Amino acid sequence: MHHQFQEEVRRALTKYALVPVLLLAFLGSLLICFSWHHYIVMRNEASRQTAAEVLTGILTDYEQRADRVAERLADGPQPLASLGAPSPLRTELYAYLYHEVNITHDATQFFLLDRSCRVLFGSRHTLPPTLTPLSETWGIVRRLKEQPTHAQAEFLTRPGAASRDLLVGRAIVQDGALAGYMLFVVPGEYLTHSITSPHLYFLLADDFQNGVLATGGGPFTTRFGKVADVVAAASSKRITYQKDEYYITQQPLPQGCTLYAITPVTDLLLRYLIGAGLLLAIALIMVPIILCSVGQESARRAKAVDELVEAFARAKRGDLSAQLTVRRGSQLEVVTEAYNHMTHSLRALMQQHEAETRATVISEVRQLESQFQPHFLFNTLENIKFMIKLDPDAAMQMIQALSSLLRYSIRTDVRQVTVDEDLAYTHNYLKIQQYRFGSRLRYEEDIARAARCAAIPKLLFQPVLENAIRYGSDDDGNISVRLTVRRDDALLRVTIEDQGKGLGAAKLAEMRALLKSRNASSRHTGLYNVHRRIQLMYGEAYGLAIACPETGGTRVTLTLPAVRKEEMEECSP
Incomplete structure (x- = not known):
């Protein structure tokens, strides 16, 4: 490769x-x-x-x-x-x-x-x-x-x-x-x-x-x-x-x-001949130089991408000790710095928060793992490798989106953000997925104005959207996902629906049982972690519910407390 x-x-x-x-x-x-x-x-x-x-x-x-x-x-x-x-x-x-x-x-x-x-x-x-x-x-x-x-x-x-x-x-x-x-x-x-x-x-x-x-x-x-x-x-x-x-x-x-x-x-033809000879001489000098420079540059870029892919592969196996060399001026400079910062932050979190409540530690670690699973990062980098050849501008857009996504995910100074702030992060995630799936992915959102400044846990939308994209394809391979956010008096309701094949009765019962349990042994740990974090932060009365409408697809509903009236007026535009 x-x-x-x-x-x-x-x-x-x-x-x-x-x-x-x-x-x-x-x-x-x-x-x-x-x-x-x-x-x-x-x-x-x-x-x-x-x-x-x-x-x-x-x-x-x-x-x-x-x-x-x-x-x-x-x-x-x-x-x-x-x-x-x-x-x-x-x-x-x-x-x-x-x-x-x-x-x-x-x-x-x-x-x-x-x-x-x-x-x-x-x-x-x-x-x-x-x-x-x-x-x-x-x-x-x-x-x-x-x-x-x-x-x-x-x-x-x-x-x-x-x-x-x-x-x-x-x-x-x-x-x-x-x-x-x-x-x-x-x-x-x-x-x-x-x-x-x-x-x-x-x-x-x-x-x-x-x-x-x-x-x-x-x-x-x-x-x-x-x-x-x-x-x-x-x-x-x-x-x-x-x-x-x-x-x-x-x-x-x-x-x-x-x-x-x-x-x-x-005389004029002689001047033309001299000019053409000079152009040919310049070309003969420049072409070997260009080819040599291109060979060196391609080797350097390939090495940088291979190092990054290998680092994420090690992270996927649980090894966070790898530190990447930051090459100034490289298109991957931001991603490399973000990876180093992310792994450093993860190691620091695991070392410094051992004394905190076990539920909080598990929630934070699983939340980070669910938001940035190594297989997602690995696939994204593989896509970037081929987009550099096919569409350099699109590759740059993917790098920038991944960089913003990494920066947001490694912020440890805040636990709660507004709906608009988390949406901005979510849009970067969706931009990467859009490059991956192309026209097969159709995403819609309907956000009530009164709900845009509501306080929610950081990284709330992305795990649920990732689950909908991963399992919500129809028979033709198309994926249609809709995000709706409404404020209902003292409650904030978030609905994420897909038009996929839906869950069978047995699978739906299994998922609901998972949400009631105290550990996540299923592959749907992302949904469980969102549900568990909401309950840890706001109480057992809130959380995540799963349903399969008769019309098809899967609907995930998140219920959270809404911010106080004076706080909403303070941040309303």
């Missing part, structure tokens, strides 16, 4: 001791997940959406400007070709375009071309080298001819530039015929500067997966300018590229473009 209990305590303590380590690991994992989601996923998402809005806004602005010029010229009073020479309309359009492209000081160029792609006027007299030679069959011009009512855009490669320039154009239609073109050239540096972020890279690809715009100088395109396959295939995922780790998301933009947001995560 010793090894089994020690193993059970060790398992229970191990479970509770390892909880902080597991909680620390869980919190560390939760922190890593939160950090990844907040600093990588959410920041990447927010930055990509912002960059997409900026690029879309720039493209939309220049498309709208080209549309306004086309609409103005479509309704203009003079042919487009004539705007090569000074005129009010030319001056008006030039002022509008000059103002628009210089709002943001982004060095954007504008050009108004005739149908043959000759410059009529613009921010420069000639087209930039990236647009020459320009013909009606060339990229954007061809698309503008095919869709003259819609703005078109594409990216131009400029020698020596890290990013391509954005070309936005719109066809000019007059009298239902194609008359020319309005072009804007937005520098790639301006686009790059507009979306640059200190936390991640951006890569803009056209509909042919050509890398047309990149921030941060990330190596995410091939030597032919194409977006790397591993990058193009990534969407909301982590990839390994050129021995580094990245988190990539993508978003489609107008004109068939795709924006990639690329967050470098190599």
Whole structure:
């Protein structure tokens, strides 16, 4: 039993001791997940959406400007070709375009071309080298001819530039015929500067997966300018590229473009790895220490409980010489002290009261034995042993109840107490029995207010209740006990009833004969001692009576004198 209990305590303590380590690991994992989601996923998402809005806004602005010029010229009073020479309309359009492209000081160029792609006027007299030679069959011009009512855009490669320039154009239609073109050239540096972020890279690809715009100088395109396959295939995922780790998301933009947001995560993953390694190292250090401490603690607790059980077993055999070692800080400290105090008090009582009346000595000794029979204490401690594993809080409650019960029982300074005081002791006893029997035990009490301050012998209720619980179970093993206290003029009547099987006629006659005798040779010494104590203290007219009602069960009635009227008024609440 010793090894089994020690193993059970060790398992229970191990479970509770390892909880902080597991909680620390869980919190560390939760922190890593939160950090990844907040600093990588959410920041990447927010930055990509912002960059997409900026690029879309720039493209939309220049498309709208080209549309306004086309609409103005479509309704203009003079042919487009004539705007090569000074005129009010030319001056008006030039002022509008000059103002628009210089709002943001982004060095954007504008050009108004005739149908043959000759410059009529613009921010420069000639087209930039990236647009020459320009013909009606060339990229954007061809698309503008095919869709003259819609703005078109594409990216131009400029020698020596890290990013391509954005070309936005719109066809000019007059009298239902194609008359020319309005072009804007937005520098790639301006686009790059507009979306640059200190936390991640951006890569803009056209509909042919050509890398047309990149921030941060990330190596995410091939030597032919194409977006790397591993990058193009990534969407909301982590990839390994050129021995580094990245988190990539993508978003489609107008004109068939795709924006990639690329967050470098190599350093962060390394920090995560270091943190996880530290947590693992802490766990590897703490777990052996915890297991060693748990082993020592379980052995110490098992030894304390075994010593206590052995002491009560010796007390059950009549040996009260054992003294237990009080371990400060132990959950059994109070019980150990109470046991030592109880055995010391019992020995002192047996030595100091030999000279008193034999009936008083027998009554006191039997009263203590009936209230605290070693088998009850032994069973209670056995229950505590297993409750420590199953329900530590309940075990603590049982220990506290047993401690209060022991303290009350060893008080030698009073012989009489009030009904309320003895009930408080009785409730501690019932609490222990409730843990033992669980839902099978049902207890009720009905105490008259006028009777609560009545004086009664100490430890009056518990022996009778113990007898009712021990022998009052029904066929299903359920126990139902009711305690009633009433004051009837000069008498105090206490009734304890159970709903058990009751006593047969022969057994009932035997019990009544026992109460009339002068010694208790039966196992029902508890009832006899209560009856005898009442008669010794108050006279032969009072005592205990037993009956078995026709409805079943057993009824025990105690009759005592009530306190005087002035004493009751003095203590009434």
